[in-house]
Amino acid sequence: MDINGVLWGVILLALALAAVLYLPARLTRRAMHEVIRRFYEQQALAPEKARTLAELGLTPPSFVEKLAKPRDYKPTALKLLQQMDAVQMTQEGKLFLVEENLHPSLKIISRAS
Numbered sequence: 523m524d525i526n527g528v529l530w531g532v533i534l535l536a537l538a539l540a541a542v543l544y545l546p547a548r549l550t551r552r553a554m555h556e557v558i559r560r561f562y563e564q565q566a567l568a569p570e571k572a573r574t575l576a577e578l579g580l581t582p583p584s585f586v587e588k589l590a591k592p593r594d595y596k597p598t599a600l601k602l603l604q605q606m607d608a609v610q611m612t613q614e615g616k617l618f619l620v621e622e623n624l625h626p627s628l629k630i631i632s633r634a635s
Contacts, residue, residue: 546595550602553595557603558628561619572616 560580566573575581582597600617603609608623621629 549593549595550598553599554603554628557596557599557609558619558624561609561617566616566618567621569610569612569618572612572614572618574616578617 557578557580560578561567561573564573564578565571566578580596580600583591583594588594600609603619604611606623606625608620608625608628609617610620611617
């Protein structure tokens, strides 16, 4: 193998690694914006206006749906928002968005939607 072949192999490997690391993060971030938008559309911004997963359109897909469709990043995005305390749950299991706890980059985009 000559130096050109090795160089192309290293470049392709670096590109593949970048895609594997970048794409899921990008898709999760896009899903976070979608989840936030749904909270705004349903006006679930306070405990008394909290909504269920079904009302927000965030029910996890069934096993058959998972096989037939590409990966849905919204459940992961919702978990991340809950870890940030931007989404909280009531005693009844309903969810609402706490705007004050949103990261500023998410807040700006959510207001523009």
